Amino acid sequence: MDKKLLTVAEAADLLGLGRSKAYQLVMRGDLPSIQIGRARRVPTSALDDFIARCVTESGDVAAPTGQR
Numbered sequence: 001m002d003k004k005l006l007t008v009a010e011a012a013d014l015l016g017l018g019r020s021k022a023y024q025l026v027m028r029g030d031l032p033s034i035q036i037g038r039a040r041r042v043p044t045s046a047l048d049d050f051i052a053r054c055v056t057e058s059g060d061v062a063a064p065t066g067q068r
Contacts, residue, residue, distance in 0.1 A: 005041035013045070014047060025050075 007013070011031065012022030032046040033036035 002044070004044055005034070005036075006044060006047075008040055008042060011042040015050070033058060 003010075008026055009019050009023050012019045015022065018023075022031065026033045026040065026042065031042060031050050033040050033042045035041075
């Protein structure tokens with residue numbers, strides 16, 4: 001069964017970010033999370049939303065050219 005909630009460290013790993021940067025994003029509200037008791041968890045759906053929002057806002061994503 002796939003996890004629906006990730007620790008911030010797991011989310012950071014999947015995003016290719018450092019743990020500190022992921023916590024910054026969570027605390028600023030840029031990466032949505034929920035609090036369960038003392039644990040902070042990031043819904044897996046929030047990762048795709050975060051990436052899509054970053055791509056839209058930055059406009060820096062280059063289209064693949066197929067040449068290498």
